[in-house]
Amino acid sequence: MIPDNNVVGEVSTNMDPYIGAWTKEQAAHLLRRSTFGPTFQQITNAVAAGMNATVTNLLQIPATGLPLSYDPNETISTTGSTWINSVYPSDVTSAQLHENARIKSLGAWLMKRINTENTTIAEKMCLFWQNHFAATLAPDARASYTYHTLIRTHALGNFKQFVKDMTIDPTMLLFLNGATNTLYSPNENYAREILELFTIGKGPQIGPGDYTNYTEEDVAAGAKVFTGYIVEGLRSTTLTSVVSTYYDLLHDQTTKQLSVHFGNQTIAANGATEYADYIDLIFQQEQVAHFISTKLYRYFVNYDITTEVQTNVITIMAQTMLDNNYEILPVLQQLFKSQHFYDIAFRGAIIRNPLEVVFGMFNPSQSVPNFSLATNSDMYISMYYYAQTMGQAYGTPPSVAGWIAYYQAPAFSKLWVNSTTIKSRFDLANYITLYTGIPVNGSNFKVDALTLVNGLSAPNNAVAVIDDLCTVFFPKALSVSQKTLLKLILTGGLPDFEWTVDYDAYAADPTNAAVSNPVKSKIEQVLSRIFQMPEFQTI
Amino acid sequence: MKRRSFLKNMTLASVAAPFALNGMNYQGVAKKLFNYSKSAEDRVLVIIRLNGGNDGLNTVIPLDQYENLLLQRPNVIIPQPNIIQVTPEIGFHPVMTGMNTMFNEGTLTIIQNVGYPEQNRSHFRSMDIWSTGMLDVAETRGWLGRYFDGVYPNYPDGYPNATNPDPFAISMGYEVSSTCQGLMANFSHAVSDPYAAVNLVNTGTANDGSYYGSHMEYLSILINQTNQYADTINAAANAGSSLSTLYDTNNPLAMQLRNVAKMISGGLKTKVYILNVDGFDTHDSQVSSTSPITGNHADLLKRLSDAVSAFQNDLGLLGIANRVAGFTFSEFGRQIASNASFGTDHGDAAPMFLFGSCINSGIIGPNPVISNAVNAQDAVPMQIDFRDVYASILKDWFEVPESEIQPLFEQTITYYQVLGACNVGLDELVDERDKGIVYPNPMLNNATVRFKCQSEWVKIELIDSNGRTIKQLYDSNLAQGIHHVPFELHGLKAGNYFVNVNKASGKETIALVKID
Incomplete structure (x- = not known):
């Protein structure tokens, strides 16, 4: 086995615009990295539109719907309306039942957004930020909704403003103890993580309590700066939302002294907006742009930061970010149009995260549950749990650093798969293809094999079907023998024209189960195999 | 700081080193096999x-x-x-x-x-x-x-194999x-x-030295290992047993440890x-x-x-x-x-x-x-x-x-x-666990001597490195069993000492380090 750090090859680290061929290969690579799984049609559309238009199209955050009440335990808001501004009942047990109902609705909403994303980076970016500001669910679903809305609002926006708003977001205040950080008892939790994980990052420890970019003094000073905010309205019977409120009496009014790493600057008492003064000082350090650029690079391109990548790529990304006052969009624009991004070395360089597995199976066939609101929502909750079993529960990252596969060297994305989670991946693959599908309330949800095959370039041609499926599901070409095996499954070992006969019969009479079922089951068998191939586990 | 550097440089090292008087512990203890x-x-x-x-x-x-x-x-x-x-x-x-x-x-x-x-x-x-x-x-x-x-x-190439059929480590x-x-x-x-x-399907692209190739090889080996290890783990878990009644089924750690006990008792070599x-x-x-x-x-x-x-109870019963x-x-x-x-x-x-x-x-x-x-x-x-x-x-x-x-x-x-x-x-000849010990060791002012005796008279003394008796710690009759005798050494200077446990069934000498 060749260790990763020995992987060699001519890797272009040129950040100039990509001018090579623009075919399904490049378009699919861009879409696989920026969405949870493109359809064949989306790939061909991107080829037709060209790289620039496709990137512009991707880098937009469309409006999204609201989480809707559907659980019978929800009695304050009516079924089908939203609960995001609904109070809680006074009875503690009943309030908990409402919380459970609302959290389920929120989880379903998050999954539905991914399942119906279209050609936009929005959902990939939101997951990026959930991993970055890795707060877990608040004890009030309305606060969790606000947190996820804040993420979506700033997903491609200004990183500095994002950090400021996140600092006083109720969910974050609760998660890292900002809500109990007062003059009388500073709590360092947020002050530490904002430096270590959210903005400047921790460098090597070069002295007692000195982490190159900041020191323990800065952590203590930051804790004082952030004092004074509390969270109000949790499960309130009168307040319709959870808010953070500043109380001057709880704020530390001293002048805070920062370390040499921040030029020994001080922060004067400045009440409710003092936290923003401090964040402005943090963002004066260019290291912040390097830190977040590195994280974006690892998420969208590759985990391996070689010296060349550091010098020629990360530095350029960071400079673009600094030139644009910490705007995220120009950085991604540059990255997704760069020669570096389209280098063949990065095809399949990332192992799919669990959500990319689940929705990488459903989205390319536009398989969207279409039952009642309650059944659809519970289907989405099932998908949420499948991803959780594979190691990624969207609303509850394992720690404030996010999921380990995004930061733990040397294995990085390999950490998504082990003997237990690989089995969960394969179990789901079988479940939604060969078996009954996800069962909820007497309904079953499977991959929509017929929609998938109908959307391909020449669905009655066995060779073309396999070629197109490979384009959709695999980052690199399969070997001839692998493709032959998939075609054998499709044709049942018969000559290729037998598939044409079967498909044409179905196309002529699509509502006739006698001719549609054989086509459907063949595609399902092929998909079952595809989803269980190691090649599918990468993007 | 003084104490810390003293500790680091000398005291603990001397605790770990063999004691001059070691060997005296075994005198007169009845022979047994275990x-x-x-x-x-x-x-x-x-x-x-x-x-x-x-x-x-x-x-x-x-x-x-x-x-x-x-x-x-x-x-x-x-x-x-x-x-x-x-x-x-x-x-x-x-x-x-x-x-x-x-x-x-x-x-x-x-x-x-x-x-x-x-x-x-x-x-x-x-x-x-x-x-x-x-x-x-x-x-x-x-x-x-x-x-x-x-x-x-060369792990993971060639594993599992006949000599090492089981995973080296299991993470629950x-x-x-x-x-x-x-x-x-x-x-x-x-x-x-x-x-x-588990019986997972494997196919696989060869490792061509690319990032993708390294993932393919990793996944391929993982799938093979998962299939093979699953068989041995399965067999051991089914063959193993758990005898303790102390496990609480609502305690996830207890349930995991019970599975560990079953795998060990079932013969897994992990x-x-x-x-x-x-x-x-x-x-x-x-x-x-x-x-x-x-x-x-x-x-x-x-x-x-x-x-x-x-878990400890279970291991004893097993x-x-x-x-x-x-x-x-x-x-x-x-x-x-x-x-x-x-x-x-x-x-x-x-x-x-x-x-x-x-x-x-x-x-x-x-x-x-x-x-x-x-x-x-x-x-x-x-x-x-x-x-x-x-x-x-x-x-x-x-x-x-x-x-x-x-x-x-x-x-x-x-x-x-x-x-x-x-x-x-x-x-x-002796179960080391029956040997007398002093804890904590090194000690500041307070410590306890733990020892085992028959139903007999026990006299415990503190002696210095020159063999002089400094203090009598205990002098009385005791029932058969394990005993804990606490003592104080306020005002005694730092250094090496010994605790003698004198019993009719045999004398034990325990080295002790006192620090300031």
């Missing part, structure tokens, strides 16, 4: 990770520092009457009844003030340090991964353990359900099991605002103590207690002063627990000294380097030669006697 597993091949190490930073000061409570602790952490401290008194100087959190029993039965060691120099208070960096066993940021392999790499250099749950990360692959195999049957308990990052609500003996930390410690004691040892660790302790959220922030050193029938001693290291001045961010300073504890475990438990252990670590190793009690040959 079934030691001499071969380190059969031994199993169980590692329990307390994820988040365990508050050591509310786990192992230094009773002699209680007044100052009360000043520093008034809203989280356990009220004195509720504390389980383990020794005159040390108490346990009230939920730790199981571990208290283990301590009294001689199957639990407390190692105090464990950490590493220049403590890093980031969860992630600190956990990396504990996992790799190195302060070097460039190291990515785990401390066990490095050890396994040396023994099985959904994640592999970074302690077992090797150069090419992780030596631990994630098992959430040892009864699950050497290391790793378990994880989340939730120790108790910045807030560490204790309930209405009752400091309840709350999140109490729940966590109860689960830990109950589960480990049930007759495999001498083959299994374990320890707990956390990335750091917490600060001495509490915060207003009924919690504590990231700190430095904390105690480790070692458990098993082959432990050497009850307490290693003296109590931390708590100041009466409340300084924000102060924490318990490190006195014992965890890397030395790891090295000592490799030496005592897996009987790795010192010449092979030193290259695995960056510091000059100081060995402690941790798990050597079963390392006597079959021709040796």
